Amino acid sequence: MSATTPERTGPDRTGLAALRNACGLVACDGEPSVGRLFITGEDALDLLNRLTTNKLEQLPEGQGSSTIVTNADGRVVDLLALAALDDGIWCLTSPGYAQTVIDWLDMFTFAEDITVEDRTSDTFHLTLAGPTAPSTVAAVSANVADISLDSIARVQIASVSVVVWHRLVGGAEGYEILGNLADREAILAALVEVGAQLTSTDAWETHRVLNGMPAMDAEFGLFNNPLEARLFGSISETKGCYTGQEVLARLQTYNKIQRRLMAVDLDAPVAPGTKLVSEDGKNAGHITSVTETPDGIKGLALVATKLAIDGAVLATDFPGATATLHEPAYALATEPADA
Numbered sequence: 191m192s193a194t195t196p197e198r199t200g201p202d203r204t205g206l207a208a209l210r211n212a213c214g215l216v217a218c219d220g221e222p223s224v225g226r227l228f229i230t231g232e233d234a235l236d237l238l239n240r241l242t243t244n245k246l247e248q249l250p251e252g253q254g255s256s257t258i259v260t261n262a263d264g265r266v267v268d269l270l271a272l273a274a275l276d277d278g279i280w281c282l283t284s285p286g287y288a289q290t291v292i293d294w295l296d297m298f299t300f301a302e303d304i305t306v307e308d309r310t311s312d313t314f315h316l317t318l319a320g321p322t323a324p325s326t327v328a329a330v331s332a333n334v335a336d337i338s339l340d341s342i343a344r345v346q347i348a349s350v351s352v353v354v355w356h357r358l359v360g361g362a363e364g365y366e367i368l369g370n371l372a373d374r375e376a377i378l379a380a381l382v383e384v385g386a387q388l389t390s391t392d393a394w395e396t397h398r399v400l401n402g403m404p405a406m407d408a409e410f411g412l413f414n415n416p417l418e419a420r421l422f423g424s425i426s427e428t429k430g431c432y433t434g435q436e437v438l439a440r441l442q443t444y445n446k447i448q449r450r451l452m453a454v455d456l457d458a459p460v461a462p463g464t465k466l467v468s469e470d471g472k473n474a475g476h477i478t479s480v481t482e483t484p485d486g487i488k489g490l491a492l493v494a495t496k497l498a499i500d501g502a503v504l505a506t507d508f509p510g511a512t513a514t515l516h517e518p519a520y521a522l523a524t525e526p527a528d529a
Contacts, residue, residue, distance in 0.1 A: 202390045202392050202393035202396070203484055204387070204393075205387065205389035205390045205392070205393030205394075206389075206393045206396050206483070206484075208393075209319050209360075209393060209397040210320065210397070210400075211320065211321065212320050212321065212322050212387060213319070213320040213321075213322040213325075213326040213387060214318065214319055214320050214386070214387055214393065214394070215316060215317070215318050215378070215381055215386035215387060215388050215389055216316070216317045216319070216390075216394045217314075217315070217378075217391075218285075218317050218366075219313070219314045219315040219316075222285040222286030223286070223288075224282055224283065224285050224310075224315050225281075225282065225284070225285070225287055225288025225289075225308070225310050226280070226281075226282060226283075226308075226313050226368060227280070227281040227282075227283065227292065227306055227307065227309065227310075228276075228278050228281070228306075228307045228309050229278055229279040229281055229295075229306050229307070230277065230278040230279070230304070230305050231303040231304035231305050232303040233303045233304050234278070234279055234302075234303075234304045234305075235248075235249055235279065236302070237295065237298065237299065237302050237304055238295075239429075240298075240432055240433070241259060241295070241298055241432060242258055242259050242260070242270065242432060243257055243258040243260060243416065243424060243425040243426065243432060243434075243438070244256065244257035244258070244424050244425060244426050244429070245426040245428070245429045246272070247429075249272065249273075249279065251274050252274065252275060252341055252342055253340065253342070254271065254272060254273035254274075254340045254341060254342050254355060254357055255271075255273070256269065256270065256272070256357075256423065257269075257270050257272060257424055258270070258416045258421060258424050258425065259291065259294055259433075260416065260435075260437075261412070262433060262437075263434065263437060264434040264437030264441070265411075265412045265413070265414065265415055265434070266410045266411055266412065266415065266419070267290065267291070267294055267412070268284050268290060268291055268294075269406060269410070269421065269424065270282065270283060271355075271357065273342040275342050275343070275344065276344065276353075280342065280353065280355070280368070282315075282366070284406035284407075285406070287406065288310050289308070292308060298433075312370065312371050313368055313370060313371055314367075314368070314369055314373070314374035314377070315366065315367070315368055316366070316374075316381070317359055317360065317364055317366050317367075318364055318365045318366075318381070318386060319359060319360055319362055319364035319365075320364075324365075326381065326384055326385050326386050327354065327365050327381075330347045330348065330380050330381060331345045331346060331347050333345045334354055334356075334365070337354055338356065339356055339357065339358075339363065340356070342354070342355040342356070347367070347380055348373075348376045348377060348379070348380040350369060350373045350376055350377060351369070352367050352368065352369035352373070353367065353368040354366070354367055355368070358523075360397050360398045360401060360403055361397075361400075361401025361402055361403025361519065361520040362397070362401050362403075395479075395481060396482075396483055396488075399453075399481045399488055399489060400483065400488060401518075401519050401520050402451070402517075402518020402520040402521060402522075403518075403520045404419040404421065404451055404478075408462065408478045408479050409451055409478045409479065409492065414449070415438060415441065415447075416438070417441055417442065417447045418447060418448065418449040418451065418492060419451050419492075420450065420451045420518070420520075420521035421524075422521075422524065422525035422526055423524030423525055425438065427526075447495055448495060449475055449492040449493060449494060449495060449498075450492070450494075450495045450498035451478075451490060451492060451493075451521060452490070452492075452493045452515045452516065452517070452518065453488070453489070453490055453515070453516040453517065453518040453519075454477065454488070454489045454490065454513040454514060454515055454516070455486060455487070455513070456477075456486070456489055456511060456513055457486075457511060457512055457514075458487070458508065458511035459480075459487060459511075460477055460480060460489075460506060460508045460511050461477075461480065462476075462477055462478055462479055462480055462489075463476055463477065464476060464477040464508050464511070465477075465506060465507040466491060466493060466504045466506055466513060467505040467506060467507060468497060468505075473494075474494045474497050475491055475493035475494050475498075475504075476491065477490075477506070477513070478490050478491055478492055489513070490518065491513060491515070499515060500515060500516055500517050501515065502514070502515045
């Protein structure tokens with residue numbers, strides 16, 4: 191892809207500051223929306239376990255897990271967040287991928303007892319992140335303090351019953367709140383009243399990139415496998431067979447992972463798709479996400495594994511632009527030490 195200078199606007203400094211230093215509040219129910227599915231049936235968990243990368247033999251009530259749907263070639267269909275609550279399983283998909291996941295589950299459902307209900311259009315989805323997010327959420331619901339990381343519970347906020355999910359979101363610790371669409375404005379008002387700062391989706395994208403959190407259709411998708419995006423925290427190395435498992439196992443066993451997700455500091459504005467170039471002029475990967483911050487231009491990149499070295503500097507095919515590589519924070523926090 192030939193790189194061109196993208197149209198740029200200044201960073202949302204206020205929103206980003208809230209996410210990094212206080213409590214940012216982001217609506218994740220715009221278009222395209224994070225998919226919100228509710229899955230029930232005696233065979234639901236077993237089917238999800240057979241089709242995805244993480245261990246799901248058990249998912250106790252109130253507990254959550256991340257897992258990846260891969261196809262037979264080990265490519266990513268989607269990254270899912272699952273949590274057991276309300277006698278079923280809440281499932282969050284990537285934005286715009288609810289129907290894709292529904293169709294994939296349906297393709298592998300035969301006599302199994304499983305029902306997948308798409309709740310995307312009749313529910314809201316709010317995300318809170320930042321160092322004061324725990325105290326902010328606790329100010330509207332005392333029970334939230336008891337919700338540990340990777341846990342989910344139904345609580346009351348503004349006299350309304352909602353689901354609160356405490357997990358790594360956007361690459362850092364935060365809370366996701368799900369509820370009936372009719373209650374959205376009441377919950378928003380309650381959170382703003384106790385100090386949550388309404389934050390743009392642009393600021394949320396910058397927050398994600400700074401945390402090194404890979405996203406669907408940027409760092410992973412049907413064009414690659416989840417190992418390249420360093421989603422090791424959502425992949426079990428000890429579970430039994432699942433769709434795509436043999437491919438991923440061979441890639442790991444024989445060290446055949448071709449690319450590696452890295453964070454990058456850029457010294458010039460470039461567009462996603464800009465190629466990275468090695469010292470000998472060969473293709474070394476490409477930029478996948480770019481964002482402008484008060485501290486400069488940051489991004490993520492899929493880099494040839496042998497060149498993905500912390501502190502390394504690579505040229506690009508955009509005149510005068512170079513990329514300095516760094517280890518992404520989300521990968522360091524979630525992947526095994528020897529990954």
